[in-house]
Amino acid sequence: MRDHSVNNLNGNGFSSDHQHQEAEIFNLRKALDKVISYWWLLSICLAICLAAAWLYLRYATPSYKVNAKILVQDDSKGSDNGEGVLQQLELFTGKGNVDNEIEVLKSRSLMEKVVRELQLNITYYVEGHVKKIEQFDYLPFTLDWLVLNDSLQKASYTLTIEKDNGIRLTGHDIVKQARWGDTLHLPEGIVKLKREEGYSLNKKEYLININSVDATVARYQKLIDISAPNKQVSIIDLSLVENVPRKGEKILNTLIQEYLQASVDDKNRIADSTIGFIDNRLVLVTKELSGVEKEIQDFKQSNSLADLSEQAKLLVSGSGDFVRQLTELQVKLSVVESLQKYIEDYKNNKRIVPSALVVQDPTFVGLVEKYNTLQLERERLMIANTESNPVVQSIDKQISGLREDIRNNMASFRQGIEASITELQRNSNLLNDKIRQVPAKERVFLDYSRQQAIKQELYLFLLKKREESAISKSSNLAAARIIDTAKSDSSPFTPKRPIIFMIGLLAGLAIPAAIIYLLSMLNTKVLGKEDITSQTPVSVLAEIGHNPNNDIVAVKKDSVTPLSEQFRALRTNLQFIFTQQDEKVILLTSSMSGEGKSFISVNLASVLALSGKKVVLMEMDLRKPKISENLGLENQTGFSTYVIGKTPLESLIRPSSIHENCFVITSGPIPPNPAELLLQPKVKQLFAELRERFDYIIIDTAPIGMVTDAQLLAYLADITLYVVRHGYTYKQQLQLTRELYSQKKMPKLNIVINDVKMSRSNNYGYGYGYGYGYGYGYSVNSNHSSKGILKRATRILKKS
Incomplete structure (x- = not known):
């Protein structure tokens, strides 16, 4: 005795849980099969997307990445530029800071020099077959702008070479005729057409775009990437993405050269200022020294002096220390006085203050260095600004304040020197009192000698400093050196061919997948088992394929078509549903008309009759009978006339043309009250009699989704087969089976899927039924050996 849980078995005896696990295993395969079933759509989309990718790569303007690398002499990174000798002279170290140098490279003034030098605000194009191609450097002509407005709007001109080598320039509603070497007055400025020898005019038409210098500078400031690879090195990387590789290389190389030259120029300005100051002082000191030496010469000649006395030597020896100290202080005092005159001279208020040659006070040196830095910054700003600029005025205020601080510092320093000189002179006077016995002539000579020593030492000091400044200037190096000059990559930076083709491939796969998914989501009819x-929760008992013929009887004797084998599989699966010996009534219903209940009923009766069972097929769709019509049976009498007592039972049961073991009870004339007829007591008596006479009773009823006829007959049935038609039944209609199953309104409810159409997308969707187990060569025209195999298989199924 089988358990009722067998009702949950599918058409091959597997449990529903096992079927769900199997569905999960094949879920990916089903999705792939569904996509592959639309291979034509997949092929078209792949071809279109890959062709679009190829066309994009064919006609897109490639951009190339240009890279350059420089090394900054950064003292914080320990770099050295070979200026050890100059560092010992306490002059110019020539070192910088990586972050500062990056900002200098990004400065607008530096980029403006590059734009103006290379005329980057003017671009030249030639017309190709599909797109315009930019030309740079190797041009057969150039526009030499004698005057170019800075605030011009973007403009375009077309330069056409005419047959007589004349030139026509059109644009801005302007048409000008000219020849090479002519000067034209345009709204943007004055331009001279210059023919470049050595280049032929291959094209007859050129497009010239003119942009403002400011806009071009701003554009390239954004395009050029300047950065340090990491904080451990003093290397700066420069990169630029440009359509023309040669143009990108020239822009970066010119930017680096302008940066290096600006660095050297800043150092040379400081050196030139110092050398100029020393030269002026040397002229004055030379005159003073020559005057003192002349006075000594005159004094000795007038007094006939050749040597000093022994007494004078002793006195000089005793006062040597005082004289030496006094000399040093007077030298410092002289330098300080000269610096004070230089600073107080307002003609020099915009010039760099010379280095503190003698004054070694740290505060003073710091003020001078800061003052000179602000002066250089002011000069750089004045290149592109006026004195009314707020930044320039702010720097002027800082310079004025620093100048006052330097003046006050020097005044304090001078007072200290003067006080020291006063003290030394006082001590010297005490010593002079002791040597008053020395002849007056010798004392006068000592005064001359003292003056000579002061002037001579000052003269030598200035000569030494001038030579050091000249050496420094001649060996001034830039704050950086080039490691790698600008070089473009050999392959385009954008677009990247592999990525574009990959995008095309993915789009070619994603678009049809999305279309298929959208169609699946929008579909409201049953197309797969997962639907x-x-x-x-009702189990699927069997799948019945599409009937290509108009004949309602698809299962006949010795028939070996796939469709007949599916009905044989349905017959086998029914054996697992019948759990009691007296169970033999099969009721077929559906959601609506046209789902194939009559077709399933007729062929189920046929396949059961072929197995040797005695079967009666009842046409119980009293509203729209089809079985009698399709089988060619007269329907003047039948169930409706039997119930009202006009037809006896023996006349009710008729032989069918299907098989000798198969009989038919037609519906009879369509009654006005079908539901009331089904409630008559004679209906129950009829079924009791049929159970005694037949092995199987098959009831073809009206759709349960339309009328209640099937539910009225449910108590007489043992099994209910709910027919669902592939591509015809709506998914929403399956909710009715859920209600029937949960409320147990129909006995042993199972689903039979009808009219399944073969395709890869549903090959695995319906389990092991249609499309899985028929790869053994079964066909309508099978040979004799195939029929023998089928007969043996049928006998085995009967025994089961």
Whole structure:
């Protein structure tokens, strides 16, 4: 005795849980099969997307990445530029800071020099077959702008070479005729057409775009990437993405050269200022020294002096220390006085203050260095600004304040020197009192000698400093050196061919997948087993394929078509549903008309009759009978006339043309009250009699989704087969089976899927039924050996 849980078995005896696990295993395969079933759509989309990718790569303007690398002499990174000798002279170190140098490279003034030098605000194009191609450097002509407005709007001109080598320039509603070497007055300025020898005019028409210098500078400031690779090195990387590789290389190389030259120029300005100051002082000191030496010469000649006395030597020896100290202080005092005159001279208020040659006070040196830095910054700003600029005025205020601080510092320093000189002179006077016995002539000579020593030492000091400044200037190096000059990559930076083709390939796969998914989401009809299992807990008993013929009887004797084999599989699966010996009534219903109940009923009766069972087929769709019509049976009498007592039972049961073991009870004339007829007591008596006479009773009823006829007959049935038609039944209609199953309104409810059409997308969707087990060569025209195999298989199924 089988358990009722067998009702949950599918058409091959597997449990529903096992079927769900199997569905999960094949879920990916089903999705792939569904996509592959639309291979034509997949092929078209792949071809279109890959062709679009190829066309994009064919006609897109490639951009190339240009890279350059420089090394900054950064003292914080320990770099050295070979200026050890100059560092010992306490002059110019020539070192910088990486972050500062990056900002200098990004400065607008530096980029403006590059734009103006290379005329980057003017671009030249030639017309190709599909797109315009930019030309740079190797041009057969150039526009030499004698005057170019800075605030011009973007403009375009077309230069056409005419047959007589004349030139026509059109644009801005302007048409000008000219020849090479002519000067034209345009709204943007004055331009001279210059023919470049050595280049032929291959094209007859050129497009010239003119942009403002400011806009071009701003554009390239954004395009050029300047950065340090990491904080451990003093290397700066420069990169630029440009359509023309040669143009990108020239822009970066010119930017680096302008940066290096600006660095050297800043150092040379300081050196030139110092050398100029020393030269002026040397002229004055030389005159003073020559005057003192002349006075000594005159004094000795007038007094006939050749040597000093022994007494004078002793006195000089005793006062040597005082004289030496006094000399040093007077030298410092002289330098300080000269610096004070230089600073107080307002003609020099915009010039750099010379280095503190003698004054070694740290505060003073710091003020001078800061003052000179602000002066250099002011000069750089004045290149592109006026004195009314707020930044320039702010720097002027800082310079004025620093100048006052330097003046006050020097005044304090001078007072200290003067006080020291006063003290030394006082001590010297005490010593002079002791040597008053020395002849007056010798004392006068000592005064001359003292003056000579002061002037001579000052003269030598200035000569030494001038030579050091000259050496420094001649060996001034830039704050950086070039490691790698600008070089473009050999392959385009954008677009990247592999990525574009990959995008085309992915789009060619994604678009049809999205279309298929959208169609699947918008579909409201049953197309796969998952459409059924997601809507109802009722098990699928079998799948019946599409009937290509108009004949309602698809299962005949010795028939070996796939469709007949599917009905044989349905017959086998029914054996697992019948759990009691007296169970033999099969009721077929559906959601609506046209789902194939009559077709399933007729062929189920046929396949059961072929197995040797005695079967009666009842046409119980009293509203729209089809079986009698399709089998060619007269329907003047039948169930409706039997119930009202006009037809006896023996006349009710008729032989069918299907098989000798198959009989038919037609519906009879369509009654006005079908539901009331089904409630008559004679209906129950009829079924009791039929159970005694037949092995199987098959009831073809009206759709349960339309009328209640099937539910009225449910108590007489043992098994209910709910017919669902592939591509015809709506998913929402399956909710009715859920209600029937949960409320147990129909006995042993199972689903039979009808009219399944073969395709890869549903090959695995319906389990092991249609499309899985028929790869053994069965066909309508099978040979004799195939029929023998089928007969043996049929006998085995009967025994089961």
